[in-house]
Amino acid sequence: MVSSTIKFNAGKVQYDEETKKCTPLPHKGVITIKPNADDEDFYDFTWSPKSSNSGNAEKDELLIIPGDVSFKKVESCKTGRVLALTFLSSGAKNLYWLQDLGDDDKLDMLTDKDQEIIDRVNALVAPAGDEPEAEEAKTTADPAPAAASARQGAFRLPLTSLSDFLSLDLVSAHLDTLTDDQVARAYGPYLPESFPPTKSSVLALMRDPFFQQTCHKLGDSLKQANGAGYLLAHSLKYEYDGEGIEPFLSGLRKKAMSEPTSSTSE
Structure with a gap:
C-alpha cells in the first residue's frame, strides 16, 4: 500500500x-x-x-x-x-x-x-486484491503446493475483514437466485427510501463509499476484541460466541436460521 x-x-x-x-x-x-x-x-x-x-x-x-x-x-x-x-x-x-x-x-x-x-x-x-490474484496464479501453476493444500481439507484462512465475506460477487450471485419479489421483501426494508427495492439497488448501495467505509470500521472494531461483539450480540439479539468477525457472522447466521420465514407463496 x-x-x-x-x-x-x-x-x-x-x-x-x-x-x-x-x-x-x-x-x-x-x-x-x-x-x-x-x-x-x-x-x-x-x-x-x-x-x-x-x-x-x-x-x-x-x-x-x-x-x-x-x-x-x-x-x-x-x-x-x-x-x-x-x-x-x-x-x-x-x-x-x-x-x-x-x-x-x-x-x-x-x-x-x-x-x-x-x-x-x-x-x-489499485484494488487490494490485485496482488493476491497474481500470487494465486503463481501458486496454482505449481502442483506441489496445490496438492498439499488439498490434503489439508478444511484448512482456510480466517476472515480479516467483512469484505472478505460480503463481496460484491458473492452477493450478486446470491441475488441472482432470488425473484424480484423476494429481493424486494428481503432487502427493501433496509434500503434508503430513494432506492427502489431491486438487485441493482442493493449492489449500488454496497459500492457506495460510505457503506464500504462503515463496513471497514465495523470489521476493525470486531477484530480489536474490545467488547464490540458483545454489544452487537446484545443489540441484534443473537447468541454471543466471542469477539471477532467470524463469531459475529456465525451469530447472525444462527439467528436467521432459527427465525421463521414467510412462505414464498404469499
Missing part, C-alpha cells in the same frame, strides 16, 4: 454536459492525496486553490477507496494535459489540468514527472 503523501500542481476543469466541452479554470491550485486520518486504508483527495484571491473556486474534498476510482489522462483533450478522477461506483468524474511546464509544441504530451504522478496515484487506488 502506498502510504506517502502525493502532492502536485493542478487546476480544475469545468465540464459542460450539453456541449461536451472542457474549460480549464484559471486558478492555480494543488492536489494533495494522503492517508485518511480515521482509516489508513482510505485516502483523502483534496484540491485547493493556492491563493485566497481565487474568487469562487471551490475546494474539492473527496474520499478515495482503493478499487473504486480510476485516474487517467483524457486523451480527447489536445490543448493541455487533463486528468480525470472517476468514481466507478457512482460514475462521478472530476477533471484537473496539470500546471507544471510541459512541451510547448505538444500541449497534450505528458512529461516524465506527469507520468510518475499518474503511476503513483494508480498504485495507491
